[in-house]
Amino acid sequence: MLPVPRRTGRRAAFTLVELLVVIAIIGVLVALLLPAVQAAREAARRMSCSNNLKNIGLACLNYENRKKTLPQSTSQWGFEYRTVDCEVSRTPTDVSFDPPNGYNGKGWIVDILPELELNNAYDRLIAQIKEDKSFGARATRGSGLGAIEVRDIVSTQYPILTCPTDDSAVPSDKIWYWDSGGVFTGVTNYKGCVGDTLLSTDSTPCSRSVDPPQTIQTGSPDVHNTMSNNGLFQRTSSAEPIRLRMVTDGTSNTFMVGENVVSQDFHSAQFFSDGDWATAGVPINVFLRGATEDDLKRQYWQQGRGFKSQHPGGAQFVMADGSVHFVQDSISTLAYRGLATRDRGETVGLND
Amino acid sequence: MRKRTWQLAAIGLLATCCGCGGTYDSYVTGEVTLDGNVINTGTVAFVPTAGGPAAYALIDSSGHYDVYTGNERGLPSGSYGVTVVAREAPAMERSETGGPPPPGKSLTPAWYGLAEYSPLKYEVESGSNEIDLQLTSTPPAGWQSPQRRR
Numbered sequence: 001m002l003p004v005p006r007r008t009g010r011r012a013a014f015t016l017v018e019l020l021v022v023i024a025i026i027g028v029l030v031a032l033l034l035p036a037v038q039a040a041r042e043a044a045r046r047m048s049c050s051n052n053l054k055n056i057g058l059a060c061l062n063y064e065n066r067k068k069t070l071p072q073s074t075s076q077w078g079f080e081y082r083t084v085d086c087e088v089s090r091t092p093t094d095v096s097f098d099p100p101n102g103y104n105g106k107g108w109i110v111d112i113l114p115e116l117e118l119n120n121a122y123d124r125l126i127a128q129i130k131e132d133k134s135f136g137a138r139a140t141r142g143s144g145l146g147a148i149e150v151r152d153i154v155s156t157q158y159p160i161l162t163c164p165t166d167d168s169a170v171p172s173d174k175i176w177y178w179d180s181g182g183v184f185t186g187v188t189n190y191k192g193c194v195g196d197t198l199l200s201t202d203s204t205p206c207s208r209s210v211d212p213p214q215t216i217q218t219g220s221p222d223v224h225n226t227m228s229n230n231g232l233f234q235r236t237s238s239a240e241p242i243r244l245r246m247v248t249d250g251t252s253n254t255f256m257v258g259e260n261v262v263s264q265d266f267h268s269a270q271f272f273s274d275g276d277w278a279t280a281g282v283p284i285n286v287f288l289r290g291a292t293e294d295d296l297k298r299q300y301w302q303q304g305r306g307f308k309s310q311h312p313g314g315a316q317f318v319m320a321d322g323s324v325h326f327v328q329d330s331i332s333t334l335a336y337r338g339l340a341t342r343d344r345g346e347t348v349g350l351n352d
Numbered sequence: 353m354r355k356r357t358w359q360l361a362a363i364g365l366l367a368t369c370c371g372c373g374g375t376y377d378s379y380v381t382g383e384v385t386l387d388g389n390v391i392n393t394g395t396v397a398f399v400p401t402a403g404g405p406a407a408y409a410l411i412d413s414s415g416h417y418d419v420y421t422g423n424e425r426g427l428p429s430g431s432y433g434v435t436v437v438a439r440e441a442p443a444m445e446r447s448e449t450g451g452p453p454p455p456g457k458s459l460t461p462a463w464y465g466l467a468e469y470s471p472l473k474y475e476v477e478s479g480s481n482e483i484d485l486q487l488t489s490t491p492p493a494g495w496q497s498p499q500r501r502r
Contacts, residue, residue, distance in 0.1 A: 077449075176452065201439075201455040209465065211437040211455075212397030213408030216466055267452065283406045285422035288395075290410055298442050300410075301452050303395060313375070314422065329422025330375065333399070333406040 045164040046311050049189070049259070050324045052160050056190055056257050057318035059115035061244075069241035070232055071112050071192075073274040076105035081239045084226045086206035095227070097239040101126075102133025104144050107276035108192055108233050109161070116160050121153045125272065145272055146178075154272055156186045161271050163189035165310045168263035176267050176297065187262045188271035191278040191307065192233025193255040193317075196337035197223040198281045199302035211303060214281050215333055223279055223305075230341040232256050232320060235274035244320065247342045251320035253349060254342050255280070258307035258317040258327075264288065265304050266297040280340030282306025284315055285329050325350050376426030378476045380407075380419040382483040384436060386460060390415035394438025394460065396485070398476070399467040401431045411438065417485075427476065434472035436485055437465045460487060463495050 014022075063071050075081070082092045106129060113122035128150045134143045142148060155171055162169045171184035178185045200222040202209045210216055221228040227236040232247070232254065247254050260269065260278055264287060268275025285308045288300050296304055309315035314328040320342075327336070327350065338346030380398065384391040392415045398407040407427035409417035421427045440456035447453050463469040464487055471492045474483055 177450065209462070211439070211465065212395045212435045213406060215397065215399055215406050216468070283408065283422070286408055287420070287423055288410050289420070290412055298445075298453055299393075299439070299456070300395070308423070310423075313424070329424060330405050330428070332403045334403060336405075 042165065042312070046316070046326075049163040049165060049309075049311070050316055050326075052163065053190065053257060053259075053316055053318040053324045054322070055116065055160060056112065057322045057324065059112040060256060061322050062115050063112050064244055069243050070237070071108035072238040072241055073108045073192075073233065073235040073276070074099050074101070074104055074106045074238040075235045075274050076103050081236055082205070082226060083240070084205040084221050084228050086221050086228075092205055092226070095239050099238055101129045102144075104129045104133065105274045106145065107235070107271065107273050108237065109188060109190075109271050109276050116158075118158065121156070125150055125153055151183065154186060154270070155184050158186060158271065161186070161188040161190060163259060163309065166261050166263075167310075168261065170262075172262065172269065174266055174293065175269050176301075177273075178270065179266075185270045186272075187269040188276055189260055189262065189309075190257050191260045191276050192257055193231040193307075193340050194223055194234050194277040194279045195229045195231030195342070196280040196340045197221055197229045197231075199223055199279065199305055200225075201302070210281075211300075213283055213286055213303060215283065215337075220281070223281070230344060231277075231279075232342060233277045235277060242342075247320050249338075249342055249344065249346065252323065253339060254320045255317045255340050256320045259309040259311075259315045261287075261308045261310055264296065264308060266293060267301040267304060278305055278307045280307065280337050283333055284308065284327060284331065284336055374426050375424050376421055376428055377478045378429040378481060379426045379479070380409075380476055380481045380483055382417060382481075382485060383415050384411050384417060384438075384485045384487070385415065386487040387489055388486075391436075391438045391459060391487070393441075394436060397435045397467075398427060398432040398474075399435065400428075401433055401473075404428055404430060407432075411436075429476050429478045431473065431475050433467045433470055434474060434483075434485060435465055435467050435470050436460055436472070436487060461489055461491065462497060463492060469495065 060071055081095045081097045084092045110125055128147055132143050157171050166189055169187055169189050171186050173182055173184045198210045198214055198220050200210055205222055205226045223229055227240055232242055262269045286306050291300055307315050314326050316326050318324045332352055335348040335352035338348035392413050394411045396409045396417050405421050407419045407421040409419045411417050419427050438459040442453035442456045444453040
């Protein structure tokens, strides 16, 4: 019979202190690593978002190549088709305009759907608009873009229009004109730059009454009541199309499309509607913390029409030359406004 | 004794990790009053007089504000003009055409809404600043309502 080997001396084991030290070291390592992992994940999401912007920018440029104008929006309000120059003529000029497809409230993003390989959605939306020329950006009316025939399209959340960093970019039933009737509409994280014009509070074309944090600029026309905006997209652009040759500030110094955060925008986050624009008259990344949904909808909706993103420290833009840039929160407000205008002659660049 | 050393090292490490400061060197908080009465709604903007980002705040229901630049708390130190506009809640649920309601009546005098007329000018120092915005309904000298351009 073989002798059973017996352990001699001290039994092999860890003491409590040793275990605690090991756990503490692992804890510190994890604490050090976790922010790095989160940052890497955010960097990937940001890259995906910048890829979306690049594609949208190229789609706009391809459209311009084909049609000789940038993608167009058709305002739902015919009476607002007027041009006004606050500094020179001070006289509103009414533009005689009879859109072939009525005042259907279509946004510019619809125009580039074919360039984004969404031809079927485009064909059906346009067929519906042509058949029913009434303004229908309202689910309860059931006409135009609100018709039941295209409900499946307007309810779709397209990945190319979605920034992965914004958790709130999901179909919503809380956005103006569609917030009754329980219809969920697809939203966009990307909005065309209307320039640096203001959203006034007294509905005159050259208002001098705006609410902070909009920064006033003398002689700036109101973004809502005129078509005298100095950016690349406005909701009345089908009456006066904007062409790239009008970008005299230089295409690499002019914002084309920038980012939006859906949870701050209960006013016009739908991708197909004529509200798919934002203004640099509101500083970059303005978040109205503490405002309720009702506040954002009815009281502070004008302050919510600026560009913003959930990326730390700034927001991304595609310029009119198709390049994508990250613009920091700390950009000088005047430089930011200068970059948003197409022909005001500011000598600003992305590094100002 | 060795355990004490470990603990100290761990605390030191944690402190280094969490001690990262914000992007901006100044913070501004305060209370907004008009003729001594608390204003508990509206928005505030800090517009730099010499280039730089404009900062902003929402006035909370107790009349206090806390300034942000972009998505981060604080602002660069320097001199600022301050604008304040507070409004009554909109009177209507929706406008007649179904759009957002017209803005409510302004609770603050018009000159506080325009950076070029607002008498509120402050030097924001590095660190925490407590700036109470005390508005008065007496217009500043030489105030004229800006002409409506049309």
